[in-house]
Every structure is written in structure tokens, then in C-alpha cells.
Amino acid sequence: MAGISALAVAYVLSQFYRSFLAVLTPVLGVELGVTKADLSIASGAFYLTFALSQFPIGVALDRIGPRKTVAIVLALGAGGGTLLFALATGPWMIVAATALTGIGCGPVLMAALFIFARLYSPARFAMLASWLVAFGTAGNVIGTAPLAYAEQAFGWRATMAGLCLVTLAVAAALYILVRDPERQCSESAQPAGFSGYAELLRMPVLWAILPLMTFAYAPSIGIRGLWAGPYLADVFAADVLGIGRVTFFMALAMVAGSFIYGPLDQFFGTRKWVAVGGTMLSMVSILALGAFPDDSVTASTVLLMLVGLAGASYGLLMAHGRAFLPSHLIGRGVTLMNFFAIGGVALMQFATGWVVTSSMVPEAPEAAYRALFLFIGAVLGASLLIYLFSRDAKPDTVS
Numbered sequence: 001m002a003g004i005s006a007l008a009v010a011y012v013l014s015q016f017y018r019s020f021l022a023v024l025t026p027v028l029g030v031e032l033g034v035t036k037a038d039l040s041i042a043s044g045a046f047y048l049t050f051a052l053s054q055f056p057i058g059v060a061l062d063r064i065g066p067r068k069t070v071a072i073v074l075a076l077g078a079g080g081g082t083l084l085f086a087l088a089t090g091p092w093m094i095v096a097a098t099a100l101t102g103i104g105c106g107p108v109l110m111a112a113l114f115i116f117a118r119l120y121s122p123a124r125f126a127m128l129a130s131w132l133v134a135f136g137t138a139g140n141v142i143g144t145a146p147l148a149y150a151e152q153a154f155g156w157r158a159t160m161a162g163l164c165l166v167t168l169a170v171a172a173a174l175y176i177l178v179r180d181p182e183r184q185c186s187e188s189a190q191p192a193g194f195s196g197y198a199e200l201l202r203m204p205v206l207w208a209i210l211p212l213m214t215f216a217y218a219p220s221i222g223i224r225g226l227w228a229g230p231y232l233a234d235v236f237a238a239d240v241l242g243i244g245r246v247t248f249f250m251a252l253a254m255v256a257g258s259f260i261y262g263p264l265d266q267f268f269g270t271r272k273w274v275a276v277g278g279t280m281l282s283m284v285s286i287l288a289l290g291a292f293p294d295d296s297v298t299a300s301t302v303l304l305m306l307v308g309l310a311g312a313s314y315g316l317l318m319a320h321g322r323a324f325l326p327s328h329l330i331g332r333g334v335t336l337m338n339f340f341a342i343g344g345v346a347l348m349q350f351a352t353g354w355v356v357t358s359s360m361v362p363e364a365p366e367a368a369y370r371a372l373f374l375f376i377g378a379v380l381g382a383s384l385l386i387y388l389f390s391r392d393a394k395p396d397t398v399s
Contacts, residue, residue: 003067003178007112008135010074010170013163014105015139016147017078018046018221018345021098022229022247023147026240027156028094036230038091040353043226045095046102047346051339053106055194058335062196062328065180066111075171077104079164086160104167109136110335111178117322117330118181125322126271126395127262130315134258137312141251148244196332205324208390213317213337214344215383216279219286219376220311222348224250227356227372228304234365236297246301253305257312264316265395271320272392275313276384282310283380290373294366314341323393352376 021028021043028034034042053073060069081101088094109132116128150159200206223231228247232238238246261278265271285306292299318337325333352372359371 003174004112004115006170006173006177007070007108007115008132010070010108010174011112011132011136012139012142013074013078013167013170014108015136016142016163017082017098017101017105017139018050019139019225019247019251020147022224022226023240023244024151024156025229025233025243027151031156032088032090032094034091034094037353037357038094039226039230040349040356042091042095042098043222044346044349044353045099047342047349048102049099050102050106051343051346053103054110054335054339054342055197057107057110058197058332059194061107061110061114061331061335066107066114067175067178067180070107070111070178071171071175073107074104074174075168077101077106079104079167079171082160082164082167086157086164109133110331110338113318113322113334114331115181117325117334122319122323122395126265126316126319128315129318130258130262130312133312133315134255134262137251137255137258141248141255145241145244145248148240151240196329197336200325200329200333200336203324205391206321208386208388209317209321210337210340211383212275212279212387212390213321214340215348215380216275216282216311216317217314217341218345218348219282219380220250220254220308222345222352222376223304223307224254226349227352227369230356231293231369231372232297232300235294235369236300238297246297246304249301250304250308253308254312257309258315260309261312261316265319269394270392271316271323271395272387272390275316275320276387278310278313278316279380279384279387282307283377283384285310286373286380287377290370290377293369293373317341319395320390320393348376348379 021039025039057069078101081097081104084093084100085097088097112132113129116125120128224247228250229243232243232246264274268274285303289300289303321337322334352375355375356368356372359368361367
């Protein structure tokens, strides 16, 4: 239990690091000349390195266990990345810092899901995963108004240096407290290296799940972590504290959404159709933002909250895919699905940076964000259509 608690705290940090850039948008622009395109690249770099790190992390989880994997990678990656961020003198250092931090955050949730998959029944997996995500999403909350106040009080460099020390302390706690589950097969029975991923990708049952796994998570975390700040600043002239307040409410909605999704597969007896309903609500909310991007701060806040609430299906979709994973490939299986989830965010961040930049109209700032939200809604809708052909994984009865 102490190890899971330490992993939950580490996941708070992981969620914080993927979402804090939106609040620091104004000050980084003034002090370092960071542009919207730079922020898009920095955010995309975080998710790209995070996603690519999943392959060696999956092998490490199956081979050496979660304790050493998560503690060492978090300390070197996120600890080093936050230190580099605090010392940044130009946009390229911000990009490098976020890329390094992405690697550091890569094993945190996967270590917890690996332990859940080994120690608990598949029927409990969706609830455990969703509730851990809900707890960790507090990092999104910390990365809103609290971060804005810390930046105002101490400056962004001191704040990031302090976060570096916190990260190193959490990594030390993980090394001490996390316990590796017993192995279920001998080392010789394990597929060699990365070949286990090829075995997983040859499973047709996963093919219709992976597209929605790729893009269901991207809208809420991408908008919250990157585009909410520029959108509110450009369209409604919001300052740092104003952005912090709106993103605070969106982050709370993301927390609530993860808690709500947790037991729904048990309640309705289906994972597929719960995900379909939630994704449809998320898509409609995003398209409404695209249709009315400059209506009012209040209307936009409500729609952003709905995107956060309905887009919190990560744990449910992870449970859907996990139901079909062979036991000897649990580590590689959960990291493969996470690769698609985080890789989708990276792709969306890079793509949306181009969409916003190419759609800018100086006298009508809302035009760029209309294009942004309509693009995200269309991608989400396409992935949902593919998911409709997936095989449901009805949860077992919990004893």
C-alpha cells in the first residue's frame, strides 16, 4: 500500500508536468521569446519522448520490475528536465527540458498498472486505473491557479527549481517503498526484448481499440495542457490568473470524470458502450467550442469542463485492451496501449500547432481556435467510428 501511495504521488507530478505550460505561456513569451509554435513543439516533445520511452519501459517492467524502473527513470528524466527548465535561456532549452521530463514521467503510471494487473482481478482493473488517474489528475489542478500564484510569488525559475527537488524526493521514496510483484514465468519463457510487442500487434482484437486509445485522451489533456492558455489569452484577453482559474475548473472536471468512469463498466456491464457514450459527449463539446469559440468566457469554461469530464476514459479504455492481454506480456501490453495514448497526444500537439499557425487572422483571433477545435473534433469522431467495430470486454463479477 505504501508503494502504491508513492506511485500515486509520483503520478500527480507526471500529470502536472504534462499540463503546466498553459499557465506559464505569458511569462515565457515575455522573458524568453517563446512563441505559440515553440510551446506546441515543447508540449509535443514531452509526449513524443514519453511515448517512445514506453517500449524500453515495458521490457524493463517485465524483466526487472517496477521499483528500479520508475525510481531511476523519474529521477534522471524528470529531475534533470525540471532543472534544465529552471536554467533555460531560450526556447530550445524549454523544448529540451520538456522532452527530458517526458522520458522521466514515462514509467510512473505504467508501474502502477503493472502492479494492478498482477495483483488484482481484471474486473477491478478499470476502477483501480481510473481512480489512480483521478487522484493523479490533481497534478492538473496544481498546474492551474496554484502554479499561477507560485509564479507570481517566487518567479517561474525558483518554482521549477523547487519542483526539481520535490521530484528527486519522490523518486527516492519510490525506490524505498515500491515492491515488485512475484514473476509469473521464468526469464527463459519471456519473449526476447521487443519481440513481445510484435506478438501483441498481431492480435486483431486490439486493432479497433487502438485508434480510440490514440485520440480519446488527446483532446482533454492537449487543450488543458497547451491550448487553453493561448485560447483564453487571445480570444478573451485573459491574464495568468484568469487562465489559472478557468483551467482549474477544467482540471477539477477531469478529476471528477476519472472517478465517474471508474465503476461504470461494472454498473452497465460493458466497457465498449460506456466509452462510446463518453466519447460522443466529448466530441460534441469540442465541436461546440469550434462553432462558438468567442461566445463568452462562461460558455467556453462550461464546454472545456465537459471536454475534461467526458474525455477521462483513459482507464476504461486501458481496461478494455488489458482484458485481451496474455499474462506474460502485461508490462509490454499496458505500455503499448499507453504508447498509442501518449503518442496520440504528441501527434495532436504537433498537428494542432500547424492548424493554429496556419489559420491565424490578426483581426479575428477566434478564427484560429475555431479551426483548432473543429480539427480535434473531426479526428476524435473518426477514431470513434473505428472503435464501433471493436469487441466488447464485459467485466467479470467482482467477488
